[in-house]
Amino acid sequence: MSDTGIRFQRANFVVSDLERSLTFYRDILGMEVNYQKQSAADSYSYDVFEIDRAAVMNFAVLATSDQPRVMALTELKGIELPPVPAPRRAAIVLDVADIDGVVAASKHAGLHVYEEDHLVTNDGREGREVGIVDFDDNLVVIYHITKAAAE
Numbered sequence: 085m086s087d088t089g090i091r092f093q094r095a096n097f098v099v100s101d102l103e104r105s106l107t108f109y110r111d112i113l114g115m116e117v118n119y120q121k122q123s124a125a126d127s128y129s130y131d132v133f134e135i136d137r138a139a140v141m142n143f144a145v146l147a148t149s150d151q152p153r154v155m156a157l158t159e160l161k162g163i164e165l166p167p168v169p170a171p172r173r174a175a176i177v178l179d180v181a182d183i184d185g186v187v188a189a190s191k192h193a194g195l196h197v198y199e200e201d202h203l204v205t206n207d208g209r210e211g212r213e214v215g216i217v218d219f220d221d222n223l224v225v226i227y228h229i230t231k232a233a234a235e
Contacts, residue, residue: 094145094154095176097222098133102142102159108218109157112189113178113226115146118153129158139163168221175215175223183212183228190216208233 099105102120109115123129123141130137139160146155155176180186183200190197198215205211213227 094156096156096158097176097218097220098158098160098165099218099220099222100160100165101219102144102157104219105157105159106144107193108190108195109146109155112186112193113180113224115148115155118145118147120144123158133158135160136163165220172223175225177225177227180226180228183214183226186216186226187214195219203227203229205229205233 097105106117110117121143123143125137127141129135129141129143130139135141139162142159142161144157144159145153146157147153187197187200196217200212200214203211203213209229210231211227211229213225216224216226218224
């Protein structure tokens with residue numbers, strides 16, 4: 085735990101098909117699967133995500149090369165996921181070195197890819213950013229800094 089008493093553990097997205105979702109998070113984005121398993125019938129996730137207990141819940145915990153267990157995907161089988169409301173209430177933001185490769189593979193997979201935007205950070209760095217919507221309407225924004233801040 086940090087000196088502030090808080091440490092970010094992981095983000096989580098609810099998905100309808102774990103294997104299909106892994107084609108994006110693992111195969112396209114390059115995350116690694118730390119582990120997968122079926123949730124227990126008394127999992128706290130049923131309560132906090134307000135999931136119908138008729139759903140069978142499986143999950144995968146994902147990592148990047150330098151961040152263990154930073155993302156989770158929770159699969160719900162046996163119930164239909166409601167549409168994600170607009171405006172979107174959550175997203176993950178990932179620094180990705182190969183934006184062109186991720187965009188091309190995402191389009192090939194049939195995912196919605198927003199037009200690229202020029203990124204200028206609050207400290208003057210510049211780069212590229214692109215929004216991608218996964219198979220279950222979860223938003224992922226990828227970016228990469230290409231120019232340091234002016235001195």
